[in-house]
Amino acid sequence: MTLSQPEQLLPSGFDYHPAVISLDKSIALYDYLCEQLIWQQPRIQVFGKYHTIPRKQCFIADDDVVYSYSKQTLNNSPWPAPLLAMRHRLQRTYGFDFNALLVNWYRDGQDKMGWHSDDEAELGQEPCIVSISLGASRKFKIKHKVTGQQYELLLQSGSVLVMHGDSQQLYQHALPAQAKVSGGRINLTFRTVGQALTKAYSNGRK
Numbered sequence: 001m002t003l004s005q006p007e008q009l010l011p012s013g014f015d016y017h018p019a020v021i022s023l024d025k026s027i028a029l030y031d032y033l034c035e036q037l038i039w040q041q042p043r044i045q046v047f048g049k050y051h052t053i054p055r056k057q058c059f060i061a062d063d064d065v066v067y068s069y070s071k072q073t074l075n076n077s078p079w080p081a082p083l084l085a086m087r088h089r090l091q092r093t094y095g096f097d098f099n100a101l102l103v104n105w106y107r108d109g110q111d112k113m114g115w116h117s118d119d120e121a122e123l124g125q126e127p128c129i130v131s132i133s134l135g136a137s138r139k140f141k142i143k144h145k146v147t148g149q150q151y152e153l154l155l156q157s158g159s160v161l162v163m164h165g166d167s168q169q170l171y172q173h174a175l176p177a178q179a180k181v182s183g184g185r186i187n188l189t190f191r192t193v194g195q196a197l198t199k200a201y202s203n204g205r206k
């Protein structure tokens with residue numbers, strides 16, 4: 001995996017690298033994951049109300065990782081071989097052992113993720129989150145928590161978005177619905193979950 005220079009103007013702490021994985025490989029991996037992963041669509045509690053999340057997800061992690069999402073502990077799925085290989089490659093590139101991977105499947109443009117920061121205590125003060133996109137291109141929005149300044153980025157199949165430094169402290173991000181998008185997209189977010197393992201993963205992500 002070679003990384004090209006970021007091409008789009010983004011706030012510090014967000015680095016976008018298009019075409020890190022070839023288009024053919026990224027689509028083949030999309031198809032494989034659609035079929036092979038055990039997908040869940042949990043109901044979560046946000047501000048006291050229950051919602052079914054508007055996407056599917058699969059949480060892949062080492063056995064000793066415990067991660068909760070809006071008061072529900074996620075079931076750890078084992079690492080499929082291609083994702084384990086990717087984890088090791090990313091470890092060599094970034095120097096982090098990514099022991100957890102939240103996989104999101106946006107079946108079409110109706111599926112989405114609301115504004116949030118990945119700032120849970122168990123990810124540490126300045127987490128490094130590596131986000132890989134497979135399938136349909138989707139808009140990704142970033143918003144400064146204080147000034148409200150927004151940035152928009154198109155996440156293309158095979159791209160890598162790295163969020164690091166104070167990106168989670170200063171900004172929120174979201175994947176808005178795009179009614180005209182008919183294709184599906186899978187997003188892989190590699191994370192390192194610290195040793196204080198049982199904290200809540202609930203941060204208002206809708």
Ligand SMILES: O=C(O)CCC(=O)C(=O)O
Nearest residue numbers: 102104118131175187189
């Ligand atoms: O689908 C995406 O690109 C964003 C996913 C995300 O923000 C998350 O899983 O925390």
Ligand SMILES: [Fe+2]
Nearest residue numbers: 116117118173
């Ligand atoms: Fe996120």
